[in-house]
Amino acid sequence: xxxxxxxxxxxxxxxxxxxxxxxxxxxxxxxxxxxxxxxxxxxxxxxxxxxxxxxxxxxxxxxxxxxxxxxxxxxxxxxxxxxxxxxxxxxxxxxxxxxxxxxxxxxxxxxxxxxxxxxxxxxxxxxxxxxxxxxxxxxxxxxxxxxxxxxxxxxxxxxxxxxxxxxxxxxxxxxxxxxxxxxxxxxxxxxxxxxxxxxxxxxxxxxxxxx
Amino acid sequence: xxxxxxxxxxxxxxxxxxxxxxxxxxxxxxxxxxxxxxxxxxxxxxxxxxxxxxxxxxxxxxxxxxxxxxxxxxxxxxxxxxxxxxxxxxxxxxxxxxxxxxxxxxxxxxxxxxxxxxxxxxxxxxxxxxxxxxxxxxxxxxxxxxxxxxxxxxxxxxxxxxxxxxxxxxxxxxxxxxxxxxxxxxxxxxxxxxxxxxxxxxxxxxxxxxx
DNA sequence: CATCTTCATGAGACTTGGTCTCATCGGGTC
DNA sequence: GACCCGATGAGACCAAGTCTCATGAAGATG
Numbered sequence: 479x480x481x482x483x484x485x486x487x488x489x490x491x492x493x494x495x496x497x498x499x500x501x502x503x504x505x506x507x508x509x510x511x512x513x514x515x516x517x518x519x520x521x522x523x524x525x526x527x528x529x530x531x532x533x534x535x536x537x538x539x540x541x542x543x544x545x546x547x548x549x550x551x552x553x554x555x556x557x558x559x560x561x562x563x564x565x566x567x568x569x570x571x572x573x574x575x576x577x578x579x580x581x582x583x584x585x586x587x588x589x590x591x592x593x594x595x596x597x598x599x600x601x602x603x604x605x606x607x608x609x610x611x612x613x614x615x616x617x618x619x620x621x622x623x624x625x626x627x628x629x630x631x632x633x634x635x636x637x638x639x640x641x642x643x644x645x646x647x648x649x650x651x652x653x654x655x656x657x658x659x660x661x662x663x664x665x666x667x668x669x670x671x672x673x674x675x676x677x678x679x680x681x682x683x684x685x686x687x688x689x
Numbered sequence: 690x691x692x693x694x695x696x697x698x699x700x701x702x703x704x705x706x707x708x709x710x711x712x713x714x715x716x717x718x719x720x721x722x723x724x725x726x727x728x729x730x731x732x733x734x735x736x737x738x739x740x741x742x743x744x745x746x747x748x749x750x751x752x753x754x755x756x757x758x759x760x761x762x763x764x765x766x767x768x769x770x771x772x773x774x775x776x777x778x779x780x781x782x783x784x785x786x787x788x789x790x791x792x793x794x795x796x797x798x799x800x801x802x803x804x805x806x807x808x809x810x811x812x813x814x815x816x817x818x819x820x821x822x823x824x825x826x827x828x829x830x831x832x833x834x835x836x837x838x839x840x841x842x843x844x845x846x847x848x849x850x851x852x853x854x855x856x857x858x859x860x861x862x863x864x865x866x867x868x869x870x871x872x873x874x875x876x877x878x879x880x881x882x883x884x885x886x887x888x889x890x891x892x893x894x895x896x897x898x899x900x
Numbered sequence: 901c902a903t904c905t906t907c908a909t910g911a912g913a914c915t916t917g918g919t920c921t922c923a924t925c926g927g928g929t930c
Numbered sequence: 931g932a933c934c935c936g937a938t939g940a941g942a943c944c945a946a947g948t949c950t951c952a953t954g955a956a957g958a959t960g
Contacts, residue, residue, distance in 0.1 A: 500908080521945060532910050537947065572892045605824075612823035613816075630896070634888040638856060642892065645852050677845040678892060681783045681853065685841070711937085732916065743939050748918065 501539045503529040508546040509593055517547075517600050517607060544610045547597050551614050555621035557581050558643070562625035571631050572678065575622050575643025576671040579650060583664040586654060594655035619644035642678070646670045712750045714740040719757040720804055728754075728811050728818060755821045758808050762825050766832035768792050769854070773836035782842050783889065786833050786854025787882040790861060794875035797865060805866035830855035853889070857881045 507528035511520040522543055526536040540546050561581035562574045569577065586594075601607045623640030627633065650667040718739035722731040733754055737747040751757050772792035773785045780788065797805075812818045834851030838844065861878040 522947085523945080532912095533947090534911080534949090535909060538908080541947095543946070568895055570893050570895050608827075609820040609824040612827045613820040616819075616823045616826075632888070632891065634884045635891040637860070638853065638885060638888040639892050641852055641856055642849065645849060649848070673845045674849060675893070677843070677849040678889065680843065680846040681850050681889060682781050682886070684779055684781050733918085734916085744918090745920090745940080746938060749937085752918095754917070 500529070500531060500535060504531065504536055504539055505546055505549075509596060512547075512600055513596055517543075517604050544607055547600060547607065548610055548614055551617070554582060554585060555618055557585060558618060558621050559625045562622060563628065571626055571635055571639040572642065572675065574626060574629070574631075575639055575646065576667075578622055578625070578643055579647045579667045579671065580664050582647065583662065583667070586651075586663040588660045591654070591657075591660045595658075598652070598655045615644050615648055618647060642674060646674050649673075711740070711742055711746060715742065715747055715750055716757055716760075720807060723758075723811055724807055728758075728815050755818055758811060758818065759821055759825055762828070765793060765796060766829055768796060769829060769832050770836045773833060774839065782837055782846055782850040783853065783886065785837060785840070785842075786850055786857065787878075789833055789836070789854060790858045790878045790882065791875050793858065794873065794878070797862075797874040799871045802865070802868075802871045806869075809863070809866045826855050826859055829858060853885060857885050860884075 504525060508520070508525045511525060511528065514520075522536050523533045525546075526533045529536075540549065558575075558578040558581070561578040565574050565577045601611050619640045621640075622643040623636045626636035626639055631639070646667065650663065650670040653666050653670075654661060654663050715736060719731070719736045722736060722739060725731075733747050734744045736757075737744045740747075751760065769786075769789040769792070772789040776785050776788045812822050830851045832851075833854040834847045837847035837850055842850065857878065861874065861881040864877050864881075865872060865874050
């Protein structure tokens with residue numbers, strides 16, 4: 479139900495004198511408190527206390543307070559990179575990023591869906607969280623751009639297509655998170671991809687005479 | 690040489706018992722200190738002292754420390770909006786955002802160019818500044834998207850084109866800031882626009898058989 | 901059994917960003 | 931002269947984040 483892996487350093491849940499899974503306990507405590515009172519009104523000291531730990535330990539597991547909501551993003555960037563590197567050789571750049579977003583399906587399971595709506599609500603409520611989210615998305619775009627360049631896609635095209643890929647991902651994730659019941663991420667991603675292909679063609683079209 | 694206008698509230702430089710232009714003095718002091726020692730190693734107290742003011746006054750003029758580097762962005766978003774609203778009715782969405790970026794030419798004058806390289810260097814050096822920059826760019830994209838929707842561009846197309854517009858702006862600004870001598874922003878923007886038109890067509894193209 | 905090492909943790913001092921309240925004081929107004 | 935307005939200073943106060951040192955159980959070694 480919960481990953482035994484932490485962002486950078488893998489660790490095995492050593493059964494010791496301490497209660498196990500400090501990382502998960504801290505995350506659970508934080509999400510509970512955020513759900514009750516919002517992000518800003520909860521202090522890191524309080525999160526740590528509810529998890530039965532100290533503030534210092536909180537910052538050992540999370541680089542800063544927002545990171546409780548954002549950890550695990552590296553995995554997503556890697557998934558994108560690998561999907562693009564491993565796609566068929568006759569795919570267009572747009573199809574490559576489409577395949578990348580579809581490949582994220584495995585990450586967004588039912589467990590992750592449970593907190594997705596809360597996360598979205600919190601991020602929308604705080605300017606500083608919005609900044610972090612924007613940056614994370616830029617990192618995803620850069621990951622795709624790099625993977626495209628590695629396949630000899632021209633620089634300008636790789637830049638643009640990476641951003642479009644991030645937009646497809648963002649739209650698909652938003653809908654996935656907003657859905658009250660669990661749905662397959664791949665279905666939503668495929669749908670957003672199709673819409674984006676149409677929109678890409680539409681960008682350069684002159685407007686029809688209005689009605 | 691320096692605007693007499695502050696972000697949200699206009700004020701006139703009342704000649705009174707205080708030295709005028711606190712805003713400008715704070716900004717100058719901050720940029721000097723940042724240039725000397727970097728963003729993180731300078732405290733807001735120190736900035737205020739060099740400007741002959743108190744920390745409290747610093748936070749009256751800038752909502753937070755990073756804002757010293759980012760204020761004035763609202764003007765840019767408004768410029769984009771107005772340019773899109775006022776463009777010829779037969780323009781394609783891509784041409785609309787192109788026109789918007791070109792319209793920013795008036796903002797990027799020689800005075801603003803003087804500190805642009807420093808700003809870029811500082812932003813690249815700090816993760817938190819990178820987040821703020823990413824968010825600001827997302828706001829610009831949203832401004833363009835809104836203006837496109839107001840012209841009856843379809844939602845999906847407006848979303849995508851707004852992001853592309855922000856990318857064009859970002860690339861043009863980056864080159865403008867990096868140029869050691871002052872250059873016309875419009876020239877660079879036009880060039881980036883042309884490249885992006887080509888890249889947009891290239892996104893959907895199958896790769897040529899490699900040599 | 902005794903000792904040593906390892907390591908996740910606690911305790912708490914410390915710096916700084918950011919908020920808030922209250923006092924100050926010159927200028928303009930009536 | 932009495933009054934208010936508005937930019938400012940002083941400084942208390944809170945929370946994020948860093949850092950150092952102590953602790954004590956687990957496991958290894960002898």
